[in-house]
């Protein structure tokens with residue numbers, strides 16, 4: 001049985017011994033893993049840590065403001081980096097999922113590396129967890145934060161990596177967050193992939209497409225808050241379908257809604273959401289997003305599907 005108090009105690013000691021007086025940077029996206037990591041390292045090394053929020057233009061509505069507020073409330077020194085334009089630039093012409101992940105990863109580490117250089121950093125803290133390591137080593141996909149497995153050697157750039165959660169699965173990460181005194185608003189957050197909405201825009205990622213899926217995400221999340229499911233989100237398809245808007249036949253966007261139950265993301269079950277709820281989501285998505293003419297619900301489990309579409 002996992003003991004969060006013992007884990008925190010030994011982790012703090014280990015981080016202090018490893019880091020010494022060296023400065024540490026932690027990229028905090030607002031997700032459970034990176035926020036717990038950031039707070040754990042902050043507890044261990046205090047003002048030697050600087051957190052950065054890299055605004056890649058791919059986050060949920062209101063997320064940059066939310067993360068900066070949380071970091072401030074936790075007393076963590078934090079820096080906001082606006083990299084929206086640069087991220088959209090690297091997605092140009094890329095349609096393959098793994099190519100998109102690689103483009104995201106390269107830009108992410110370049111941006112983080114630049115911030116690290118400015119702050120004279122020796123360590124990069126990352127919220128890598130066990131599922132990331134397993135999925136990368138077994139070839140299911142390349143999680144952007146499993147550096148050694150994807151052929152990036154941070155030492156080459158003068159940094160060492162700190163991954164205090166790499167032996168834990170998500171439920172234990174949540175326990176650590178609670179043990180550290182984080183609010184439930186943070187440690188109970190739904191998992192959100194590092195490359196964020198870039199994985200939920202199928203095909204090429206553009207600011208216009210991200211805006212559509214961001215709005216659909218907001219609708220899905222607000223309508224499904226009480227379900228207690230593992231992940232609830234919207235996906236924008238790359239192809240279009242015929243529909244009717246304002247009395248005219250149009251060729252518009254397709255959104256799929258995915259709501260799954262899972263313990264650790266290794267397997268998942270599509271949630272049997274009441275039909276009335278699905279209908280409301282569909283009406284809101286097609287009613288509030290002008291370009292969307294069709295809304296689908298994904299009833300496939302993992303396996304054979306994955307949770308994300310890409």
Ligand code: XMP
Nearest residue numbers: 142143144191192193194195265306307308
């Ligand atoms: P899949 O789609 O493989 O996802 O069933 C399992 C869990 O991992 C998340 N996910 C990612 N997280 N980078 C991340 O940080 C990624 O590239 C990535 N792809 C999927 C997914 O949201 C789910 O929680």
